[in-house]
Amino acid sequence: xxxxxxxxxxxxxxxxxxxxxxxxxxxxxxxxxxxxxxxxxxxxxxxxxxxxxxxxxxxxxxxxxxxxxxxxxxxxxxxxxxxxxxxxxxxxxxxxxxxxxxxxxxxxxxxxxxxxxxxxxxxxxxxxxxxxxxxxxxxxxxxxxxxxxxxxxxxxxxxxxxxxxxxxxxxxxxxxxxxxxxxxxxxxxxxxxxxxxxxxxxxxxxxxxxxxxxxxxxxxxxxxxxxxxxxxxxxxxxxxxxxxxxxxxxxxxxxxxxxxxxxxxxxxxxxxxxxxxxxxxxxxxxxxxxxxxxxxxxxxxxxxxxxxxxxxxxxxxxxxxxxxxxxxxxxxxxxxxxxxxxxxxxxxxxxxxxxxxxxxxxxxxxxxxxxxxxxxxxxxxxxx
Numbered sequence: 001x002x003x004x005x006x007x008x009x010x011x012x013x014x015x016x017x018x019x020x021x022x023x024x025x026x027x028x029x030x031x032x033x034x035x036x037x038x039x040x041x042x043x044x045x046x047x048x049x050x051x052x053x054x055x056x057x058x059x060x061x062x063x064x065x066x067x068x069x070x071x072x073x074x075x076x077x078x079x080x081x082x083x084x085x086x087x088x089x090x091x092x093x094x095x096x097x098x099x100x101x102x103x104x105x106x107x108x109x110x111x112x113x114x115x116x117x118x119x120x121x122x123x124x125x126x127x128x129x130x131x132x133x134x135x136x137x138x139x140x141x142x143x144x145x146x147x148x149x150x151x152x153x154x155x156x157x158x159x160x161x162x163x164x165x166x167x168x169x170x171x172x173x174x175x176x177x178x179x180x181x182x183x184x185x186x187x188x189x190x191x192x193x194x195x196x197x198x199x200x201x202x203x204x205x206x207x208x209x210x211x212x213x214x215x216x217x218x219x220x221x222x223x224x225x226x227x228x229x230x231x232x233x234x235x236x237x238x239x240x241x242x243x244x245x246x247x248x249x250x251x252x253x254x255x256x257x258x259x260x261x262x263x264x265x266x267x268x269x270x271x272x273x274x275x276x277x278x279x280x281x282x283x284x285x286x287x288x289x290x291x292x293x294x295x296x297x298x299x300x301x302x303x304x305x306x307x308x309x310x311x312x313x314x315x316x317x318x319x320x321x322x323x324x325x326x327x328x329x330x331x332x333x334x335x336x337x338x339x340x341x342x343x344x345x346x347x348x349x350x351x352x353x354x355x356x357x358x359x360x361x362x363x364x365x366x367x368x369x370x371x372x373x374x375x376x377x378x379x380x381x382x383x384x
Contacts, residue, residue: 187212193294204271
């Protein structure tokens, strides 16, 4: 006794598929039908002379032939899919990597006609969203967002191209005593720490713990506030209230929180007060001959110091624009032109209820790539 299961888009096609298969079994016998399938699979196998390698190679080859590709029940479109298992997190999805890099070479070797169909499919239906990792078998984007292999889908992606370099005060750039707080370093007997923010405060405590005498070199006293922004700014209501304030108030708020600061609390105050009483910690306005200078002065700022732009466009790279044989420009600013082309020279923004229609974390920035120079900024308002 055997059971025959028919599969179709609706009951009539399923019943017809069942009858066709049942007729084949009646004609050739169950063992005969299974034997035909085995003969077809055997015909597609290959050998390298190494049984162990053959087993791995043919297992993948037969998976490619019988499971990685197939025809959709509703459209009869030849499609590829990364998995048919309902346990896989993107079952019946299409991935370019799996289809073209891993599966297609084997299909081309075992069945050139089907390989042509696979190529037509990849360069046809799937081409409209090429480059997006996960897609349905009809080419529609599977998940809205940036898909990272088996780690989830992320609707927002922060690209961090790297810091533009460590910032040193100009007068200390060539001083052999100077080391940056973000570089590995030990501590001399007397240390001058330039800066007044979190990095500087950390250096004060570390140097004191190492037995050094510390001089804090700073222009003004730092603010004392928690390391993170107020908690209400992490809520939808708090952000709405912030964006509801006047532009001048928002600017003042941002300037305040961009200023040097470190947290309040006994963890910071007690070691500094104890060291001050013992003459091991004091404040000065200028550098004054210590054996070691630690610059807690953050990172360089500005597009000229941006590592990504500098890698994309070199300052001097044989540009004809900078060559007097080809150009009458005396500024030698080809790199500035190219960087401006990358970041753009204009922006169009909608206006709603008298306010710029910017996203929550969007703003309009002006970057000087060829300065210092005087510039005019044109603003044009179109409307009815």
